Amino acid sequence: MNPNIIFRQLFDEKSWTYTYILADIETREALIIDPVRDKIDRDLKLIAELWITLTHILDTHIHADHITWSGLLREKTGAKIAMWEWAHIAKPDMMLADWEIFSVGDIKVRAISTPWHTDGCTSYFIWDMLFTGDTLLIRKTGRTDFQWGSAEQLYDSIQNKIYVLPNSTKIYSGHDYTGQTMSTIWEEKSYNTRIKNTTTLVEFIDTMQAVNLDYPKYIDIALTANMQLGIYNNQK
Amino acid sequence: MNPNIIFRQLFDEKSWTYTYILADIETREALIIDPVRDKIDRDLKLIAELWITLTHILDTHIHADHITWSGLLREKTGAKIAMWEWAHIAKPDMMLADWEIFSVGDIKVRAISTPWHTDGCTSYFIWDMLFTGDTLLIRKTGRTDFQWGSAEQLYDSIQNKIYVLPNSTKIYSGHDYTGQTMSTIWEEKSYNTRIKNTTTLVEFIDTMQAVNLDYPKYIDIALTANMQLGIYNNQK
Numbered sequence: 001m002n003p004n005i006i007f008r009q010l011f012d013e014k015s016w017t018y019t020y021i022l023a024d025i026e027t028r029e030a031l032i033i034d035p036v037r038d039k040i041d042r043d044l045k046l047i048a049e050l051w052i053t054l055t056h057i058l059d060t061h062i063h064a065d066h067i068t069w070s071g072l073l074r075e076k077t078g079a080k081i082a083m084w085e086w087a088h089i090a091k092p093d094m095m096l097a098d099w100e101i102f103s104v105g106d107i108k109v110r111a112i113s114t115p116w117h118t119d120g121c122t123s124y125f126i127w128d129m130l131f132t133g134d135t136l137l138i139r140k141t142g143r144t145d146f147q148w149g150s151a152e153q154l155y156d157s158i159q160n161k162i163y164v165l166p167n168s169t170k171i172y173s174g175h176d177y178t179g180q181t182m183s184t185i186w187e188e189k190s191y192n193t194r195i196k197n198t199t200t201l202v203e204f205i206d207t208m209q210a211v212n213l214d215y216p217k218y219i220d221i222a223l224t225a226n227m228q229l230g231i232y233n234n235q236k
Numbered sequence: 237m238n239p240n241i242i243f244r245q246l247f248d249e250k251s252w253t254y255t256y257i258l259a260d261i262e263t264r265e266a267l268i269i270d271p272v273r274d275k276i277d278r279d280l281k282l283i284a285e286l287w288i289t290l291t292h293i294l295d296t297h298i299h300a301d302h303i304t305w306s307g308l309l310r311e312k313t314g315a316k317i318a319m320w321e322w323a324h325i326a327k328p329d330m331m332l333a334d335w336e337i338f339s340v341g342d343i344k345v346r347a348i349s350t351p352w353h354t355d356g357c358t359s360y361f362i363w364d365m366l367f368t369g370d371t372l373l374i375r376k377t378g379r380t381d382f383q384w385g386s387a388e389q390l391y392d393s394i395q396n397k398i399y400v401l402p403n404s405t406k407i408y409s410g411h412d413y414t415g416q417t418m419s420t421i422w423e424e425k426s427y428n429t430r431i432k433n434t435t436t437l438v439e440f441i442d443t444m445q446a447v448n449l450d451y452p453k454y455i456d457i458a459l460t461a462n463m464q465l466g467i468y469n470n471q472k
Contacts, residue, residue, distance in 0.1 A: 008418070009418075011417065013249070039415065046416070049423060049426070179246050179247035179248055179278065180244070181244070181246065182245075187285060191285050
């Protein structure tokens with residue numbers, strides 16, 4: 001990891017979501033990835049304690065398992081919400097093109113579009129770290145059976161946009177349900193249970209068709225809320 | 237972090253314990269800190285996947301909230317159990333003196349005795365990281381009201397053995413109940429709610445006397461088991 005970056009991984013025990021805060025150690029400009037609404041107090045406190053200024057808010061996708069606090073956070077901090085142009089989000093401040101780079105202090109952030117766990121899924125590549133949201137999980141992938149999911153397109157995203165990155169790239173995912181906090185591209189190419197670098201498209205489609213998961217508990221509330229940046233029914 | 241170190245933080249959701257695995261990227265020799273018995277399969281799988289060889293097993297102290305799997309792990313891997321000489325542990329392979337350094341591949345590990353959450357509490361200093369167990373938690377400290385605890389001695393350990401380390405030293409604690417995964421010496425000196433670098437001994441004793449926590453749910457089983465390295469009642 002670049003020594004000039006402050007890096008924090010944060011965990012929400014209710015949805016098992018990882019939130020990330022990164023900041024330029026010199027300019028103190030900071031970004032947050034996948035903030036969780038229930039953790040607003042913890043995150044704002046930490047941002048104040050670290051003497052950093054939030055300038056950018058990123059969601060990797062429209063989450064179905066928790067409510068983002070991007071909208072509220074923008075109100076409280078004035079930070080910009082950046083989203084890939086395909087995401088179904090109301091009123092972002094920056095519309096990112098695929099492969100676009102933007103700066104947070106001296107931190108260069110590359111947005112890589114990686115659908116289709118959802119059609120707006122975006123991964124963020126910073127230094128030697130890739131923040132994959134639910135596209136690539138540790139030893140798994142996101143599901144493709146709701147929210148405009150597509151196993152074909154997810155295969156293309158992982159094989160042709162993620163597995164082509166350096167093997168040593170660190171993977172920081174949106175969740176892990178076994179208590180792991182990170183992985184690497186090499187590990188996922190070797191050990192991912194759904195898609196290794198040798199997995200064919202036909203094998204992956206078969207695998208994803210056999211995945212049998214419950215309807216997500218919070219999806220009906222979360223999707224509607226998250227398309228409005230977590231501000232819904234006038235609740236704040 | 238030293239780029240020649242493989243570093244993994246792992247989480248146990250039942251006891252909210254953090255386990256750590258570190259390995260020399262060249263020699264593949266590895267150590268584990270505070271392994272949790274329920275997670276034996278996950279940890280052994282990861283060790284195999286990373287092509288690393290476990291040579292050292294460390295517990296920061298005799299845990300009261302979970303059962304270690306040090307003993308079983310030694311049986312399965314042949315790794316050595318290292319403990320500070322004051323810890324009440326049956327049959328360690330290496331008895332560490334305070335401030336002793338030992339090597340795991342090219343990784344230098346310094347054992348620093350930091351009682352008295354328990355009298356055998358040990359912190360491990362590796363590169364720019366300090367693994368503090370329950371001595372220093374993120375914005376808190378371990379409790380001192382059981383297991384031979386002493387607020388006076390804990391104050392001495394934190395002020396005179398931990399807060400004297402470089403401000404940028406990363407703190408990796410045994411638990412965090414807010415979802416934070418790390419801190420730094422500077423942050424704890426500035427923001428710890430029980431002991432800042434300006435806190436006096438009298439203030440700290442008052443604070444610790446006011447801490448009112450439940451009797452730990454697993455302590456009666458865990459202490460007995462952990463003093464035997466997690467092997468008890470012939471259970472394996």
